[in-house]
Amino acid sequence: MSGQDAPAxxxxxxxxxPGMERRTRALGEADQPxxxxxxxxxxxxxxxxxxxxxxxWQIAYQTYGxxxxxxxxxxxxxxxxxxxxxxxxxxxxxxxxxxWETMVGPGKPIDTDRYFVICSNVLGGCMGxxxxxxxxxxxxxxxxxxxxxxxxxxxxxxxxxLVDALGIETLFCVAGGSMGGMQVLEWAASYPQRVxxxxxxxxxxxxxxxxxxxxxxxRQAVMADPEWNGGRYLELGTxxxxxxxxxxxxxxxxxxxxxxxxxxxxxxxxxxxxxxxGFDADFQVESYLRHQGLTFVDRFDxxxxxxxxxxxxxxxxxxxxxxxxxxxxxxxxTRFCIVSFTSDWLFPTEESKAVVRxxxxxxxxxxxxxxxxxxxxxxxLLDEPEMFATIRGFLSSAAAARGIA
Amino acid sequence: MSGQDAPAxxxxxxxxxPGMERRTRALGEADQPxxxxxxxxxxxxxxxxxxxxxxxWQIAYQTYGxxxxxxxxxxxxxxxxxxxxxxxxxxxxxxxxxxWETMVGPGKPIDTDRYFVICSNVLGGCMGxxxxxxxxxxxxxxxxxxxxxxxxxxxxxxxxxLVDALGIETLFCVAGGSMGGMQVLEWAASYPQRVxxxxxxxxxxxxxxxxxxxxxxxRQAVMADPEWNGGRYLELGTxxxxxxxxxxxxxxxxxxxxxxxxxxxxxxxxxxxxxxxGFDADFQVESYLRHQGLTFVDRFDxxxxxxxxxxxxxxxxxxxxxxxxxxxxxxxxTRFCIVSFTSDWLFPTEESKAVVRxxxxxxxxxxxxxxxxxxxxxxxLLDEPEMFATIRGFLSSAAAARGIA
Numbered sequence: 001m002s003g004q005d006a007p008a009x010x011x012x013x014x015x016x017x018p019g020m021e022r023r024t025r026a027l028g029e030a031d032q033p034x035x036x037x038x039x040x041x042x043x044x045x046x047x048x049x050x051x052x053x054x055x056x057w058q059i060a061y062q063t064y065g066x067x068x069x070x071x072x073x074x075x076x077x078x079x080x081x082x083x084x085x086x087x088x089x090x091x092x093x094x095x096x097x098x099x100w101e102t103m104v105g106p107g108k109p110i111d112t113d114r115y116f117v118i119c120s121n122v123l124g125g126c127m128g129x130x131x132x133x134x135x136x137x138x139x140x141x142x143x144x145x146x147x148x149x150x151x152x153x154x155x156x157x158x159x160x161x162l163v164d165a166l167g168i169e170t171l172f173c174v175a176g177g178s179m180g181g182m183q184v185l186e187w188a189a190s191y192p193q194r195v196x197x198x199x200x201x202x203x204x205x206x207x208x209x210x211x212x213x214x215x216x217x218x219r220q221a222v223m224a225d226p227e228w229n230g231g232r233y234l235e236l237g238t239x240x241x242x243x244x245x246x247x248x249x250x251x252x253x254x255x256x257x258x259x260x261x262x263x264x265x266x267x268x269x270x271x272x273x274x275x276x277x278g279f280d281a282d283f284q285v286e287s288y289l290r291h292q293g294l295t296f297v298d299r300f301d302x303x304x305x306x307x308x309x310x311x312x313x314x315x316x317x318x319x320x321x322x323x324x325x326x327x328x329x330x331x332x333x334t335r336f337c338i339v340s341f342t343s344d345w346l347f348p349t350e351e352s353k354a355v356v357r358x359x360x361x362x363x364x365x366x367x368x369x370x371x372x373x374x375x376x377x378x379x380x381l382l383d384e385p386e387m388f389a390t391i392r393g394f395l396s397s398a399a400a401a402r403g404i405a
Numbered sequence: 406m407s408g409q410d411a412p413a414x415x416x417x418x419x420x421x422x423p424g425m426e427r428r429t430r431a432l433g434e435a436d437q438p439x440x441x442x443x444x445x446x447x448x449x450x451x452x453x454x455x456x457x458x459x460x461x462w463q464i465a466y467q468t469y470g471x472x473x474x475x476x477x478x479x480x481x482x483x484x485x486x487x488x489x490x491x492x493x494x495x496x497x498x499x500x501x502x503x504x505w506e507t508m509v510g511p512g513k514p515i516d517t518d519r520y521f522v523i524c525s526n527v528l529g530g531c532m533g534x535x536x537x538x539x540x541x542x543x544x545x546x547x548x549x550x551x552x553x554x555x556x557x558x559x560x561x562x563x564x565x566x567l568v569d570a571l572g573i574e575t576l577f578c579v580a581g582g583s584m585g586g587m588q589v590l591e592w593a594a595s596y597p598q599r600v601x602x603x604x605x606x607x608x609x610x611x612x613x614x615x616x617x618x619x620x621x622x623x624r625q626a627v628m629a630d631p632e633w634n635g636g637r638y639l640e641l642g643t644x645x646x647x648x649x650x651x652x653x654x655x656x657x658x659x660x661x662x663x664x665x666x667x668x669x670x671x672x673x674x675x676x677x678x679x680x681x682x683g684f685d686a687d688f689q690v691e692s693y694l695r696h697q698g699l700t701f702v703d704r705f706d707x708x709x710x711x712x713x714x715x716x717x718x719x720x721x722x723x724x725x726x727x728x729x730x731x732x733x734x735x736x737x738x739t740r741f742c743i744v745s746f747t748s749d750w751l752f753p754t755e756e757s758k759a760v761v762r763x764x765x766x767x768x769x770x771x772x773x774x775x776x777x778x779x780x781x782x783x784x785x786l787l788d789e790p791e792m793f794a795t796i797r798g799f800l801s802s803a804a805a806a807r808g809i810a
Contacts, residue, residue: 049682148682206672207672208663208666208667209663209666209669209672209690210663210666210667212672212690212691213666213690213691214655214658216654216690216695217655217658220650220654223684224626224647224648224650225629226631243629245629246626246651249618249622250619250622253615253618253622256615258750258753261613261614261615261618262614262615265614266614267611267617267721277454277455277457279550279554281621283621285617285621286617286621289618290625306684313687316672345663345750348663
C-alpha cells in the first residue's frame, strides 16, 4: 500500500443545473471519498483478467462492528450494480440511509454486535475505489475509457487485497445480492479456503442473454448522449445525464415485477381526473420512472455505469471449466445459502437452482430458499421478513460451527 | 372526401448519413405514399377522443383480393406499433416483403382468393395516413407535436371512415396482433354490428403498467436526443435517430422471450475466440440489437413513435364502463377467436384470458387458443403453424356461417 494522494478531479460547474452541487459532491467521492480508503502502489499491482495491470489504485470501504481477537468474524458485504460501500451508514452523496440498513446493523440479520462487516466500493465504481471517474496517477488525468475493462473476478481480486491488508485470512461470510451475489460466487470459486460461508442472493452464475441485452440498451443510451463525448465528459465539462437517466429508467423496470408495478401504480393517473392527451408524465408509473432516472444521475458516473454493467455481462463462472459449474466448486468446504424471489425475472429462481444443482453435484453444503414476493429483483433490498429470518438462521448456525461468540 | 394534395415535406439532406436516402424515402411516404390514399375534408372531420378535430386528413391503405358482389368478404387487418399498410406487399421503404405475408395471400390463412383484405396505416403513423410527419394542410407546415394526441379508438374511427368510403357496411373480419389486436377489440366494442368476426392476437383490453413504463423509456430516449429539437426536427433538418434507435432496442427485447434469446444467441460472442474487454458489440445479442435499432430509424418517424406508443398507453377498453369489460361486449353477435403465446411476456396469456372471461360473461361466441412457442410476443408475426391452422379454421367456419363462397 502507498499513501499516494491524487488531486480530486471535478467537473466545471454548469449554470442552472439543479443537480450540479450534488453531482460535484458525487464526483468528489471518486478520488476523495468520505470513507476509509486503502491505497495500493506498485508493490501490489492489480493484474486484471484482460491482461492489463493497474499499478496505483485504491479501494474505498466502510466497516461496521468489531473484528474479534481471532479475526474470525468478518463478513464481506458485496454491493450491486449501482450500490456502494455505504451499506449501513448514511450515504454522503444522497444523504439517505445505507442501502442495506434493514440487513446490517446491531441486532439485524447480519448482526454488527456479533460480526465485523466490511463493505467496499467495487473496482470500476465511482465512490472512491479506482474507476473511470478516478484520476490516473500516472497521467494526472481522469481515467475515463483509458481504464482497462474489469470483470467480477477483478473486483474480487481488489477486495481480496483489501482483506489481506486488514489482516484477515478467512472471511466468516461473503454476502450480497444481484451483482453482489456474483461476487459472492466468485469469492467461493477463487478463494474457497478463505470463505467459511457464502450467501449469494437473487443472482446467477452467468449473465443471461436477455440481461446482456438490457445492459447494452443502457450503454447505448449513455453513449448516444452527445454530452458523453466519447467518455471524456469530465474533462470537457459536459454531463451525459439524459442518456444515463434513460439507461436507469430501462434498468429500473427490470428490477420490479409486473405484479409489483401493477399493485403499486396500476394505470393510476397523476391527475386523478382524466388523461391529459400529451407527452408529459400522465401515469404515476411514468413520473416514478422519470424520478428514478433524474435522481440517479446525481449520484452515479456514466462511465462507471458502462464498466460495471460490462463486468456483469462478462460474468460466466463456469466458462473456464467448459460450462461445468460443479467442477468449479468441487471439494469446497464453504457452506452456502442461496436465496431467490418468485417474481424476480432478472435473476429468476431457475438461475439460483442451477447453482444449487452444481453445488449439490460438487458435494457442497447448500441450503436454498425461494421467497414468495411480488417485488421482483429489488426484493433483496427491501423489507422481506422471510429473507431476514433465513439469513439470520443460516449465519447463527454457521457462527456456532466457527465458534464465533 | 376531398382530393386535396399537400406538398411533400422532406428533411434537408445530411451529408455522410448512410441512411439518408432511405430516410428521405420514408418521410416522402408521410404525404405521398406508394399506396392507395383516401382523403377526407371538412365534410368528414375526424372528431377525436381528446375533443380535438382534424378537418383535413388522409388514410393510406392497401387491398388484396376482390370484394364480392354482396360486399360480404372484407377483412380488415390492423397493424402493430411499427407496422404499416403493407401487410402482404413489398414495403416501398425497406424493399422487404409485407409484414404478414405468411398470414395473408392466396391460399394463406387469411386467404385472398376468398377474402378482400384491407390494411391501412394507423392514424398517427408515418406511412401515408395523417400523422406527426404529415403536412398540416391548414398551415402548410409539418404537424409535429401540433397534431392532437390520438387513441386506439381514434385510429378505429379513421378506419371506419375508410370502410364507409369503400362502401362496406359490415366487415367479415377484423384481425390483428398486439396494437392491431387492440384495434380489433375496439372495433368489436365500438361497432359491434359491423364486425362479423374478430381475431385479436397477442393483445390485451388495456395496456399494463409495465408496458406503459417501457413505452415511457422509449419516449424519453427519443426526447433526450438533442436532435429531436422539441419535435421540430423535420423542419430544422435534424434527425433524432440515436434516441429512436435506443427506444427500438429497448422495445425489441420485450418482443422476444428470455428462452428465445437464449436459444438464438446464448452468450455467443461476435469473435468466437474470446471476449474483447471493451464496449463494442462483443456478444451476438448486442450486435443483433444494434442492428435492430439502426435499421428501424431508416423507416420510422420519431414523433410517430411518440404518438403511437401513447395511443397504446391510453388504451383501456373498459374504462368508460367502470372497469367492467363484460359490459362493453354485452349482447354482441360478433364471433371471437382469441390467440396468445406461452412465452409472450409483453401481452401474457393472462391478458387474453381476461378478455375471454369478459366475453363469456357477456354471452359472446368465443374460442381461445394459447399457442406453445418460445418466440415471445413477436410469435404472431412469425411462422407458427398452430396459429395458422387456428385462424384458417376459425375463418372458414365463420365464412360458411356468413355464406361466403
